[in-house]
Amino acid sequence: MPDRTEVRLGEYGSALLGDAQLTPRDIERLRALEARRRLALDRIPTGWRLKADATVGILVLDRVRLVIEPKFAIPGDQLMTWLAYALGAPAPLPVTARRWATGPEGFADLVAAALLEECERLLREGLRRDYVRRQNLEPVLRGRLDVTYQVTRRYGQLDKLHVRTFDRETDTWDNRVLGTALRVAGALATRPELGRDLHAIAGAFPQPSPPDAALRALDRTRYTRLNARYRAAHTWARLLLRGGGVTDLLTDRGSTADGLLLAMPALWEAVVRRLVTEATGPCGGHAVPGNGAAGITVRGDLGSTSAFRPDVLLSLPGADPLVRTLLPVDAKYKRYDCAGVGAADVHQLLTYSAGYASTGNPRAVIVHPRTGGHAHRVLRVDSPRGSLGSIRVLGIDTHALPRQAVGWVGSALPWAGW
Incomplete structure (x- = not known):
């Protein structure tokens, strides 16, 4: 990731940015957020004036990393408690715990830490496995021989066999969406130790899906006794992947930039x-x-x-x-x-x-x-x-x-x- 200048401002606060700090793509992204009343961007003689609305979080642009801190009524060390309450997710760990310590990293690191904590719990308990259908080329017969593939692609050769298997694996939607969210969280995390932990645990989950596909899978998810323990992890994953919104609760589908923005109202x-x-x-x-x-x-x-x-x-x-x-x-x-x-x-x-x-x-x-x-x-x-x-x-x-x-x-x- 290229080095970015960090610009910090409070909720309802403003910051001045030079012409060289915003690329045309950044301006397009910020205009899209302005249209959804997340912030305001005004042209001034020396560059740009960016004014935050009732929004907190992190926005990663090409040359600038914007950090908008809660200033109005909900203090940083309580923001996660009230967010978890609104989402119906498990209460966060005490703020004295290492990963929940509030500091200059702010809201995005806390959400990433919440996801990390839930994913670590799932790994300790064992990831859910389900039957997954595979089409493989094997040296021995395992599962069911795919006669059509064998005839049309191997032309009668029997040194390798096209087989269809149906095995219990961790490569399910429940786990893939968490792998995607862990990688997104790693890109937003500012604390090196948190970024390392996110990167390490992401390797224990299946190959991630594209963020759009992961969100669609989360929207289709129905919880039963088999996957009910994934609900909290999916809650934080959805928040990260949607860039600040939660389906039917804190909906925000407008952010086209990488970041995590939460509308406080x-x-x-x-x-x-x-x-x-x-x-x-x-x-x-x-x-x-x-x-x-x-x-x-x-x-x-x-x-x-x-x-x-x-x-x-x-x-x-x-x-x-x-x-x-x-x-x-x-x-x-x-x-x-x-x-x-x-x-x-x-x-x-x-x-x-x-x-x-x-x-x-x-x-x-x-x-x-x-x-x-x-x-x-x-x-x-x-x-x-x-x-x-x-x-x-x-x-x-x-x-x-x-x-x-x-x-x-x-x-x-x-x-x-x-």
């Missing part, structure tokens, strides 16, 4: 979705779809029909067991611990509360990240004719563990006296 939405669902479960609550017949739609305007969909729509038990209440919850990756809720978000949540309220008390919830402890406040929106609704603003301390946040959310949601 999408991560926070996934965290909130699981957080409030688990918090309401013991009280009989559950999430319901907020689209289709249950969606709030706008018709009659120019263009296509638009819709309002909350990030989570909770169905909660009421005083009457036969009557349930719908509570819309929206995840906001914003500094609502330091500033007031914006007017646009108030309007959005009032629309949700009016659309889903089953009583005369429209309610909605905003959940945002913060540091320094959990917090909540209630916004009451009134008009000359009375109350329009109330919005509870919950601030989740991202320094806390997810299970602690679940307990706090369970005590702060409406049935606790709101």
Whole structure:
């Protein structure tokens, strides 16, 4: 790999790049990411100004290696904990462990270390084997003789035999996709010892598939008792191969450059979705779809029909067991611990509360990240004719563990006296 200049910036931060630092191919890649609102690239007299959005990770260009660090609310040593929680993957090792030590390497090395840890576990337990059909040329008969090949390619010679075998091998899709992901992780790793470990363990897996083929195989994978232990390793492999996205969770199909970029708003939405669902479960609550017949739609305007969909729509038990209440919850990756809720978000949540309220008390919830402890406040929106609704603003301390946040959310949601 050629030496690249490392450029570091924080989430929502910016950096100046000279004309010589970006190749035409780099500019094309960055424009593609700009179109998907991952970053902004502006021309200036001395070169280029690159501004990161709510995105963290690593982007490897031809001459530059961009490192975007989390700066807003989720600290680096907690980012993997919350990411694992959002993905439903096993919790990472303690941050004091060698491979999870946070430093200048940042997010990409942590994901690579997570994949390495899971692959080492699979090797210790033994890789899964399955029957694989092979077409071989052998000196002795083994398996079934392929008469057609033998006649048309050996012309009656019997010193070598075309045979078809069906043996149990480790060369399966479950293992090949991990071999592919290990090689991708090795290209992104910045710590030499991590790169060496990834390269060493990759040799124990079958010949890797092209990344696109590996992703298609992961999307087709169905887990049974035979391959259920591969789920965690596949989760990290999918994250690496997709360049920052996870199917049906943190989707990001737009990055054409080598790298690992994570959209923090999408991560926070996934965290909130699981957080409030688990918090309401013991009280009989559950999430319901907020689209289709249950969606709030706008018709009659120019263009296509638009819709309002909350990030989570909770169905909660009421005083009457036969009557349930719908509570819309929206995840906001914003500094609502330091500033007031914006007017646009108030309007959005009032629309949700009016659309889903089953009583005369429209309610909605905003959940945002913060540091320094959990917090909540209630916004009451009134008009000359009375109350329009109330919005509870919950601030989740991202320094806390997810299970602690679940307990706090369970005590702060409406049935606790709101």
